[in-house]
Amino acid sequence: MTRLNLSRDAIGDAASQRQLRDAFGRFATGVTVITALLPDRRRTGLTVNSFTSLSLEPAMILWNLRAGSPSEPAFGKGRAFAVNVLATAQQEVSQRFCRPADDKFAGLALEDGVDGVPVLTGSLAAFECRVEDTVTCGDHRIVIGRVLAARYGEGEPLIYSQGRYCTAAQLAA
Numbered sequence: 212m213t214r215l216n217l218s219r220d221a222i223g224d225a226a227s228q229r230q231l232r233d234a235f236g237r238f239a240t241g242v243t244v245i246t247a248l249l250p251d252r253r254r255t256g257l258t259v260n261s262f263t264s265l266s267l268e269p270a271m272i273l274w275n276l277r278a279g280s281p282s283e284p285a286f287g288k289g290r291a292f293a294v295n296v297l298a299t300a301q302q303e304v305s306q307r308f309c310r311p312a313d314d315k316f317a318g319l320a321l322e323d324g325v326d327g328v329p330v331l332t333g334s335l336a337a338f339e340c341r342v343e344d345t346v347t348c349g350d351h352r353i354v355i356g357r358v359l360a361a362r363y364g365e366g367e368p369l370i371y372s373q374g375r376y377c378t379a380a381q382l383a384a
């Protein structure tokens with residue numbers, strides 16, 4: 212078991228940052244693509260695994276956006292966005308949305324969400340949201356969304372664990 216002591220200073224060197232990433236990566240997650248419109252109505256989207264449900268009544272979710280991301284203007288208070296929960300067949304979609312590109316949406320089947328936000332067809336679930344609040348914390352911004360509509364279908368979720376895409380295999384009871 213590796214132990215990284217973070218109590219002294221901020222982690223500056225690349226090796227310690229790698230170790231912290233590796234430790235965080237032990238927490239397996241699902242994979243989402245957050246889609247939205249920039250103020251000039253250009254489509255934007257990014258792969259996100261920091262998504263979590265937050266509240267049932269009212270329905271709220273949150274996720275974290277890297278501070279300084281070119282997508283930041285899309286997530287001001289009151290703006291609409293969609294959380295697309297990816298299925299195992301959408302590994303390529305995850306790869307596409309985790310790299311900068313002129314049009315990440317080219318050739319993808321889309322549906323219209325709140326305020327015209329694109330929703331990715333074929334996702335396991337999608338939550339159409341409006342930004343309730345944002346909180347800057349460290350090098351990320353927490354985006355809190357109120358859920359206006361939820362869709363979901365049948366299928367298997369895409370899992371991300373220790374830097375790899377996986378499927379969720381059921382263990383014997």
Ligand SMILES: Cc1cc2nc3c(=O)[nH]c(=O)nc-3n(C[C@H](O)[C@H](O)[C@H](O)COP(=O)(O)O)c2cc1C
Pocket residue numbers: 242256257258259260261262274275276277280281282308309310311312371
């Ligand atoms: C599995 C996975 C999860 C990710 N989760 C997040 C996240 O929670 N927040 C974030 O800001 N970036 C996250 N990223 C990185 C962004 O997808 C990546 O920086 C993307 O290029 C951002 O889009 P942009 O360059 O158009 O801003 C994740 C990437 C991967 C592969």
